[in-house]
Amino acid sequence: MSDAIDIPIMIQDAPVSGTPLSAPFLARMAREIEHVSYFKIEVPQAANKLRELIQLGGDAIVGPWDGEEAITLMAGLDAGATGSMTGGGYADGIRLIVDAYAACDTEAAAAHYQQWLPLINYENRQGGLASCKALMKEDGVIRSDAVRHPLPAMHPATREGLLKIARRLDPLVLRWCR
Numbered sequence: 001m002s003d004a005i006d007i008p009i010m011i012q013d014a015p016v017s018g019t020p021l022s023a024p025f026l027a028r029m030a031r032e033i034e035h036v037s038y039f040k041i042e043v044p045q046a047a048n049k050l051r052e053l054i055q056l057g058g059d060a061i062v063g064p065w066d067g068e069e070a071i072t073l074m075a076g077l078d079a080g081a082t083g084s085m086t087g088g089g090y091a092d093g094i095r096l097i098v099d100a101y102a103a104c105d106t107e108a109a110a111a112h113y114q115q116w117l118p119l120i121n122y123e124n125r126q127g128g129l130a131s132c133k134a135l136m137k138e139d140g141v142i143r144s145d146a147v148r149h150p151l152p153a154m155h156p157a158t159r160e161g162l163l164k165i166a167r168r169l170d171p172l173v174l175r176w177c178r
Contacts, residue, residue, distance in 0.1 A: 003034065008062065010038035013049070023049050027056035036060075040085045042067030047079035054080040070094055071124040074113050077101045087123055087132035090116070090171035118165050127162050130154040132173075134162055140177040 011029060013021045029036045037060060041049050050064050063083070066076025070084040073094070083098050093116040100108035113120075123131040133145035134154055147153065154162075166174060 005035065007035065008037050009033070009035045010040060010063070011036060012040045012042070013067070014040075014042050015044075023052035024056055026053050027061070030057045030060035038063035038065065040065045040067035041076075041081075042085075046072055047075040047081075050076055050079040050081050069124040070097075070116075070120045073097060073120070074110065077109070086120075087129060089123065089132035089135035089173050090119060090166070090169070092172045093119065093169060116169060119162075119169055119171075122162050122165050126158050127154055131162055134159050135166055135171070135173045138163055138166075139174050141173065 011021070011026060013026065026039055030039075039053060039061065041053070041064065043049055046066055046068055050066070054061050054064055064081050066073050066081040066084040068076075068084075069086045073081075073084045074097075076084065077098070082102075084094055086094055093112070096112040097109050097116065100106075100112055127134060129151060130145065130147045130153070133142065133147065136142045137145040145154065
């Protein structure tokens, strides 16, 4: 089934797809389908599903990821997630959290998380998928922050709120092209 490629395959567990994927089903995929080893879990109570997936899948689960744009990252890491799949606008901030956690410094991870939480929350609840593009456009990484239909363009006031929070944190995306 996956013999046409030789790279890891990630399964995105997204409720918006309309197809529920149970932890037992995902674990079975990991055990039975070569290369299926990464999972982005973006459901309510993702940490519980991550725990169950890791328990059922064992070593076949290489990359269990918290998939809620890092809003639930600490709970996901506590459940065994190895990272988070965010919009990508501030990977340097997410890395601080994940690296500290991986080094067993949960206090530093929590401190970094609290530092970056306003931006994480703004992306998750206000800007959505357009946040990364808005941040990249601000420094000239990309020319257009247009999103595909059916997503609406980001409201100018929402964009300004996002940038105001981001500037306080000075993520790489806002200085990449300087």
